Amino acid sequence: MQGGVDRQDLRVEIPPEKFHLIEVITQENVVYEGIKFPQIRNTVDSLNYAQHEFQVRDEDVFNVTYPKSGTTWMQEILTLINSKGDLSQHKLIPSWERVPWVEQTTGRGFLENRPSPRLITSHLQAHLFPKSFFKTKAKVIYTMRNPKDVCVSLYNYCQITKFLECIENFAEFHSVFIKGDVIYGSWFDHVSGWLKMKDQATILLMSYEGMLQDPRGSVLKICKFLGRDLDDAAIDSVVENTSFIKLKNNQMSNYSLLSDEYMHHKKGSFFRKGISGDWKNYFTVAQSEQLDHLFQEKMKDFNLKEKFMWD
Secondary structure (H helix, E strand, O other): OOOOOOOHHHOOOOOHHHHOOOEEEOOOEEEEOOEEEEOOOOOHHHHHHHHHHOOOOOOOEEEEEOOOOOHHHHHHHHHHHHOOOOOHHHHHOOHHHHOOEOOOOOHHHHHOOOOOOOEEEEOOOHHHOOHHHHHOOOEEEEEEOOHHHHHHHHHHHHHHEOOOOOOOOHHHHHHHHHHOOOEOOOHHHHHHHHHOOOOOOOEEEEEHHHHHHOHHHHHHHHHHHHOOOOOHHHHHHHHHHOOHHHHHOOOOOOOOOOOOOOEOHHHOOOOOOOOOOHHHHOOOHHHHHHHHHHHHHHOOOOOHHHHOOOO
């Protein structure tokens, strides 16, 4: 985009063989370039559109996460920052329409003619992200969460959805998770890919744990990054209305609007606990040590445990 910053050189280095497009459709998933995506939400065409056709604007703000890392929470925070604390959209429009996923089948319809600034969500790994992003001043907020809690949250999420493969035994799910054979691919690949761009002024790193510890400070940090000057009353509104209990009880964010065709609503709710450390109720010592070993191997260059309070 004219006047933008050329960030072409910031893309993650991918081996040549990875550029070969793999297109497979299974019962639950579409496999695009070796990564599983839920078929009910994604197609090869929608993923190709996001990566190659979608035109990012300088004013766009992306909410990027690995699944179950605070995605919906950040959607609501961005909505209320954008509205200066006004609750109208937050109470009347579902989160997936206000801050839609660019890679989903609904992305084109929601985003093409939307006025700026657009708020956009994505679970894409860095090397699959819209190519046009790298030539703009658009901003990304990348939120991370302790992979052990992500594993537990994703496990429970799969139990209440009808469109994802359900592994009822946690030990089996843990094994699949650490291998990266889950939707949106390996947590380690996802996080490390985005962390390689962490020093860029247009990318803000946030942690789920940090947001839990200091909600107001986190909102202020996001406002500063976006250049949004909100008064105290607006900040109070953002913080209050994005608390766990508020989101859990808001039909526009808790996915209770989805029909029984998609969700086992009687099995549990989309917002489950909203805490850090629940993995201790699921992981055996051996499972914890296995993930720790992999974490040390894959993430040794990033010092994440200290920075994001994962101890």
